[in-house]
Amino acid sequence: MNTLQLSIIHRLPNSYRWAAGLAGSSVEPIPPTPNGMCEDNSLVGLKLLSPNGDKAWSVMRNLSLALSDIDVESSILECEGEPCLFVRCQDEYATTCRLKNCGVAIAEHFSATAPF
Incomplete structure (x- = not known):
């Protein structure tokens, strides 16, 4: 897993779903839920x-x-002209934990108005 070190990833801002009839090969953005919970x-x-x-x-x-x-299913698809890794929303925390343990840095989004 040494090839993963020095890699930096970030979460895309949208949530996605499999495009109709194209599960596993194409995604489409979905509107955020009002409560911010995963569907x-x-x-x-x-x-x-x-x-x-x-x-x-x-x-x-x-x-x-x-x-x-760790039995987390993922798919690699081109999105915004770059390869992106897609996982189920329910697996996001297990995914980031596993990747951090492999030496991958996770870039977090923060607001410029956040108190420091």
Whole structure:
């Protein structure tokens, strides 16, 4: 898993679902729920901040393998022109925990108005 170290990922801002008739091969964004809770069929997308290009696809495959070790299903699809890793919303915390344990940095979104 040394190839995962020095990788930085972040969560895409939208939630997603499998596009109609294209489960496993295409996603579409869905509107946020009023209570911010996950829906049963919603997906979370993770995108690499580094590395990029062809190497990003290789890193994403390694990330997916790391998740399969803990029985978390994932799919790698092109989204916004880059490879993205999609997992079920219910698996987001297990996913980030596993990836952090493999040396992957998780970029967190924060507001500029947050108190420091």
